[in-house]
Amino acid sequence: MMDVVRKNGDKINTKQLSNELGVEIIEISALKGDGILEAAELAIEVAKKAQKNPQHTFSGVVEHAIAHIEEATVHNMPENEQRWYAIKIFERDEKVLEQLNLDYDVQAHIEEDIKAVEKELDDDSESIITNERYYYISSILKSCYKKKNAGSMSTSDKIDKVVTNRWLGLPIFAVVMFLVYYISMVSVGLAATDWMNDGVFGDGWHLFGIGSSQYSQATDAYGDSDQIIDGFVAKYGNDKIANAIDIENENYAEANAKKALEQLVDKTPSDAKVVYQTQDEETLEVTYHENTSKAELNSAVLAYLNTDYKEAYGAPDTSNYGIWVLGIPVLVGNGLEAVGAANWLIGLINDGIIAGVGAVIGFVPQMLVLFLLLAFLEACGYMSRIAFVLDRVFRKFGLSGKSFIPMLVGVGCGVPGVMASRTIENERDRRMTIMTTTFIPCGAKVPFIAMIAGALFGGSALVSTSAYFIGMAAIIISGIILKKTKMFFGEPAPFVMELPAYHLPTAKNVLRSMWERGWSFIKKAGTIVLLSTIFIWFTTYFGIINGDFRMLAEDEIDHSILAAVGGAIAWIFKPLGWGTWEATVASITGLIAKENIVGTMGVLYGASGNVYATIGSVFTSVSGYSFLVFNLLCAPCFAAIGAIKREMNNAKWTWFAILYQSGFAYAIAFMINQFGGMFTGNINAIGLTFAFALLAGMIYMMVRPYEESVKPAKKIKQTKSLEGAV
């Protein structure tokens, strides 16, 4: 990084450095490619010569202990390896101790030496070695490195002083994550997703929005006229009048409609009072309007017949305002009907494939905005600061900041997240990180979070932010509980990480990352999700009724194959507040790919034409949140389970991880439903008792002290010959 050194105006006296270290020094810049070839050539040249490098000497007490260790343990090894092994034994390096398989007596003897040094220098052996090395480095740098602005802070340092501050670090992180989700889920993303869901995968949309405002003015002016007329037809009219004014009727004629309305007005007594009903498109909530008078009927009839602000009788038609582009389901439906395709095939394509895949694709705009913002945070250097900030928090709970890196990668996808745990040397910490990494919501879970937030919480960004923090809380709670068990007991690994200076990332890098993640999401919707929706549609719309296996009508799908399968295990989820076969099936299909939850819900709750409204009527906010949390924390998709299996390299540990995740998810979702019921007045005494018992058990597991007795007995085996290991 000599380019950075020169840019900062700093000076490194390489000649002096060369003398101090006893090796030749070449200035390089990896970014600009300067000096790399020369360094490689010199390395080859030096390797050919036999030379003795100068040796760094530790302080007296440490050297004394190292000499003891060398004599007691590694004196029979090649001379040039003895010192390295002795230092590693002094540091109590697990891998080296495992490799050397020292006798118990020898270990006990050298342990006395190490403890004596630790007592004298008041630090642990690993930190003593690290500190002494830093002192050595500082002593060399003093004579050969001149900083231009020594003592003054760079802009990056100034930002870090605030961003990584002991008290401000976490709140700033919470605010940043809230803003990320607010921008992607609520402000910019929501408008685009609404257009995708209601326009492209709905009835249609006005091109460039032209005509939208005129249409909404016209519908405002028309008001509830249709519903008012329907209310009076039901009380004072007849089927003939109803058919004559139905603009979707095949034999509809405006002259007949006008006559029929005149008849209705004539038949209605002047003191008539009628009840009519309206339904909210978003929530499907039905409202009854009582004491509607004849005067209101007259106004409704005038609105129906008015052609000043609309082109024909009846309610305003969207296609008459601006340029109306038909949505994909309408276009495909019209096309299939025109070629005479069978009804089951139209159903499969429109209600199965398009509804399911469309429900997933509809979230692409939100996903792209989210991926863009996350890529920016990663590339500008902020995310590595978060690893540093969280190290402080994680360390208190027995985890290292190293566990944050897999979590960070896992935000995109759980598979590389689990694979990123390889950087953790300590096996117990690595296993625990593998088990908990998928608690963080990956990209595939984002549409599901957005769907629940949109259908049940008015699209609040707090739901998405809470999903992220619930994932982190799950990791921390699991960390505390598991660390107190025999399987995971031990000190967290030290965390060393280079914090790059803050910089503006290149647009190419950020856009490329956004596109890579977005494209893999789209590809998945076109493959796995598409196959799943076909399966879901067939098993939802076919079933056995009165001994006959046949296609089912909308009101018969409770007899479907899927309802039978889902219904058989739905009872398991009853205590969580959503023990319906539809929600159960959605959760199971989520194991294939988490995007499938949205696709499946799109098919199963899409019959009314408004998935969000149906979800809103089936779930309460408490049961919906319990459903969300269960699916966020339970076993990940099969691809991630495969990655867990590869990284654990052990079937028992893989099963333990899956069962732990699912059990933990069940317990948290159960508590959310039971405690949530206390606030909504939906109390179940038995459930609540179990929830309190579960909470008490969890708190006990978290606060109980670490017991030395749970320290695992070390069984060390010789795994490698010493000759082959350096």
Added chain:
Amino acid sequence: MFSWIYANLATIIITILLIVIVVGIIAKLRKNKKEGRSACGGSCGNCSMGDICHKP
């Protein structure tokens, strides 16, 4: 028989097309699995610094 086929020609053609798509997707997924590619697209491309680490 022919009259039935003629009456349902559109349904038959579209169904065959769907079957071809489904078989194609399954074949692609199997091929990806054999080549060890992750179904989730979890690769270095998912990292914003990916092209810096893997510069040719």
